[in-house]
Amino acid sequence: MKFSSITSALALVASVAAIPQKRCASNSTVPYTTIAGVKVIDTPLVRKARELMEANFEPFLIRHVYRTWLYGSATINNNATLAAQIDVEALAVACLLHDVGWDTRDNSPFTSNDKRFEVDAAIYTANFLRENGVKGEWTPSRIQNVWHGIALHGTSNIGLYSEEINVAFIVESINMDYPGPHPKFPVEDYDNIVAKYPLDGLGEGTNRAFTHIAATKPEATYDTFLEPWGVAFVEGYNPVGHRLFDRGNPNVTSPPPTKRNVHLY
Missing domain, CATH: 1.10.472 (Cyclin A; domain 1)
Incomplete structure (x- = not known):
């Protein structure tokens, strides 16, 4: 060198x-x-x-x-x-x-x-x-x-x-x-x-944030772990037709999820 x-x-x-x-x-x-x-x-x-x-x-x-x-x-x-x-x-x-x-x-x-x-x-x-x-x-x-x-x-x-x-x-x-x-x-x-740094408010705050995301940009939540928040808390939210399953099985009837009787904090 x-x-x-x-x-x-x-x-x-x-x-x-x-x-x-x-x-x-x-x-x-x-x-x-x-x-x-x-x-x-x-x-x-x-x-x-x-x-x-x-x-x-x-x-x-x-x-x-x-x-x-x-x-x-x-x-x-x-x-x-x-x-x-x-x-x-x-x-x-x-x-x-x-x-x-x-x-x-x-x-x-x-x-x-x-x-x-x-x-x-x-x-x-x-x-x-x-x-x-x-x-x-x-x-x-x-x-x-x-x-x-x-x-x-x-x-x-x-x-x-x-x-x-x-x-x-x-x-x-x-x-x-x-x-x-x-x-x-x-x-x-x-x-x-x-x-x-106590855990106070974590569950309620998570519900509010995830519900807001599902309501304001649902396309970004379909087929993700946020999807249940949209189904449970957002009126009119329906992932059917947007999931990998639906795209891969266009001839299979898949009913929309039922809105669960839960409370949004």
């Missing part, structure tokens, strides 16, 4: 080494804080994601996203092998912003008229990272891990099996909130987290 090539390679290594690494929970160069007794990353980007969520969403949803972040962080803190693999800053931002697609306000900056709420959140968060992340740290592949973790969190039977551990762990952390303590971190951590 030519001397000039060696010099260039060494310069590249030095420049990479100079960038603060935020992928390992044990890295002492990364700022941390403690929330509900759990050690969590505390970069300006994470603080900005927290501020955005707290300024725009209802308390029940703010508590939910904090719990998912803290459950994931408690799991990492309890597993040295996992701590060496997980991008803790990506996990924090993904958990904090994974449900911005639940926004029910008119002209919401977080939602579209035609996409699943998970995709809305994934797109918004990816753009948030491009605009607010430290330049040079947020590579396309790192952003894509966040995008896929958020986009797949509603289909965990796919997302949990991602070959990219950061994607799978984002999905796992988000799904830890349903329900109760998780065997991967201490019960004491769970009790502390729920004491600070």
Whole structure:
């Protein structure tokens, strides 16, 4: 190898080494804080994601996203092998912003008229990272891990099996909130987290958000796990003819689902 090539390679290594690494929970160069007794990353980007969520969403949803972040962080803190693999800053931002697609306000900056709420959140968060992340740290592949973790969190039977551990762990952390303590971190951590961010209002708030989505963009809910909310709560909602089954079996009669006698909180 030519001397000039060696010099260039060494310069590249030095420049990479100079960038603060935020992928390992044990890295002492990364700022941390403690929330509900759990050690969590505390970069300006994470603080900005927290501020955005707290300024725009209802308390029940703010508590939910904090719990998912803290459950994931408690799991990492309890597993040295996992701590060496997980991008803790990506996990924090993904958990904090994974449900911005639940926004029910008119002209919401977080939602579209035609996409699943998970995709809305994934797109918004990816753009948030491009605009607010430290330049040079947020590579396309790192952003894509966040995008896929958020986009797949509603289909965990796919997302949990991602070959990219950061994607799978984002999905796992988000799904830890349903329900109760998780065997991967201490019960004491769970009790502390729920004491600070109780589950109050989660069921009612979920019903309101999912019903709003089914009512305002039903095409984005057919053949998804939100479909039952449309059937139960939205007058005139009918997925028949829009499902994969219907497209594959055009000559089979499939009656519209019966609206269930349930109460919308």
